[in-house]
Amino acid sequence: MNLHVLPAGPIQTNAYLLTEPVRGEAVLVDAPDGVWPEVGELLAAEGCRLQELWLTHGHWDHTQGAAEVVRRSGAKVRAHPDDRALIETPEVMRDFIMRGIRLEPVKVDHWVGQGDRLQALGTEFEVRHVPGHCPGNVLFYLPAGGLALVGDALFAGSIGRTDLPGGSFEKLADSIRRQIYVLPDETAIYPGHGPATTVGDEKRHNPHVRG
Numbered sequence: 144m145n146l147h148v149l150p151a152g153p154i155q156t157n158a159y160l161l162t163e164p165v166r167g168e169a170v171l172v173d174a175p176d177g178v179w180p181e182v183g184e185l186l187a188a189e190g191c192r193l194q195e196l197w198l199t200h201g202h203w204d205h206t207q208g209a210a211e212v213v214r215r216s217g218a219k220v221r222a223h224p225d226d227r228a229l230i231e232t233p234e235v236m237r238d239f240i241m242r243g244i245r246l247e248p249v250k251v252d253h254w255v256g257q258g259d260r261l262q263a264l265g266t267e268f269e270v271r272h273v274p275g276h277c278p279g280n281v282l283f284y285l286p287a288g289g290l291a292l293v294g295d296a297l298f299a300g301s302i303g304r305t306d307l308p309g310g311s312f313e314k315l316a317d318s319i320r321r322q323i324y325v326l327p328d329e330t331a332i333y334p335g336h337g338p339a340t341t342v343g344d345e346k347r348h349n350p351h352v353r354g
Contacts, residue, residue, distance in 0.1 A: 144264055144288065147185055148333070151178040153241065156204040157335055158182070159292055163264040164189045170263050171218065172197045172283060172292045173335065176207035176245070179215055186216075195263065198222040198251075199294025200280040201229025202307075203236050205335060209249040219252040221261070223272065226279025227251065239307055255281060271322040275315020276303030282322065290331040291342075297323055297332060299340035302351045316352045324354045 147160040152175030159172040160182055169191040171182060186193055193216040198206060201222065206229070212218060220230075228235050233246040240246075255261070259270040261283070269284040273296040280303070282293040295303035297319055305312040323332070328343030346354025 144266070145189070146290070146333075148339075149178055149181050150175075151181070152176040152204055152207060153244070154204050155336065157333070157337075158208075159333055160185055161264055162186070162189050162191045164191060166265055167191050168264050169193045170195050170197060171212060173199055173205040173294070174208040174212045175204055178208045179211050182212065183215065192216075193218045196220045197255075197261075197283055197292075198226075198230065199282065199292065199335060200277040201226030201233075202277055202295070203229075203233060203240050203244060203246060205294065206230055206233065206249065207245065207247070210247040213249055220249055221253045221255050222251045223256065223279035223281045224254045225274065226277060227254075229277070229279070273297075273315075273318040273322045274309075275305060275311050275313075275318045277307070278309040280318075284326065284330075289327070289329060290333060291323065291326060292333045293323065293335070295335040297340075297345060297349070297352075298334045298336060299332075299338050299345075300349060301337075302349070303335075319352045320354070324352075 149158040156175035162169040257272040261268040284291045330342040
């Protein structure tokens with residue numbers, strides 16, 4: 144399985160394209176604005192078809208390109224129901240986004256929740272609910288690959304902001320400790336912005352939430 148990190152959109156939000164060329168399958172995690180051309184090129188180069196789009200949460204910078212991705216690929220969308228309003232009626236975010244940002248709704252085909260197991264790319268992913276930055280923030284954990292795609296719950300040396308509607312520092316700190324810091328220390332953390340890190344590094348050094 145190949146992991147492609149694709150920063151895109153006005154604030155360089157990380158999308159993650161997971162491809163399995165032997166099976167000809169792919170999954171995209173998050174869809175910032177303008178990500179499709181690079182996704183399309185990689186799919187063509189590796190002979191893969193995009194089967195699903197998994198949204199870590201409903202904030203505009205992670206979903207702005209979702210409708211285009213679905214139109215171009217026919218991918219099915221998965222997300223947590225606590226962010227349904229943000230994803231399917233994104234105009235509710237107008238009060239806290241930059242001017243000129245284009246918002247387009249996308250229909251979620253399958254809702255996910257804590258403990259769900261997703262079969263994709265010939266392996267199994269685990270869904271973990273990590274609210275606090277956003278009510279419906281989830282991470283997708285791949286035990287076999289030793290990695291977790293965490294959205295905006297946790298960054299290298301930082302955490303997601305909690306001052307937006309539905310945010311709570313207390314909930315986020317609890318989510319990080321219960322859902323992320325319990326993973327093996329060597330687990331690679333791929334966040335919604337910035338570079339990758341590991342569970343062990345954040346437990347030891349993150350100034351906001353210590354393990």
